[in-house]
Amino acid sequence: MLRAMSDFDLEGLMQQAQALQTRMTEMQKNLDQVIVDGSAGAGMVKVKASGALKILSVTIDPSVMGEDREMLQDLVTAAVNNALDKARESAGQQMSSLIPPGMMPPGLIPGLG
Secondary structure, eight states: OHHHHHHOOHHHHHHHHHHHHHHHHHHHHHHTTOEEEEEETTTTEEEEEETTSOEEEEEEOGGGTTSOHHHHHHHHHHHHHHHHHHHHHHHHHHHHTTSOTTOOOTTSSTTOO
């Protein structure tokens, strides 16, 4: 058993972990550059979000402004959720290129998992 432990390359494992951490940091920076669009109400409310799950803009069609407030709130909520779902999907796709399938632990990237 001691022989098996001495054959274990801890330094190599640490180097691989550090390389993975560097790639993940770069990927998270790149997610700020990924822009996704979400919409609701047949495009009456549109939301742009970054791959880092930040809302960048909300556009509301002027024709909706005359509608009731509750409906508008529902449309904005639906559009935001749509954009964030797309951002999570994009982040997940990028992450899958770094980590073998089934190996990404839940919560590794905030909002994913």
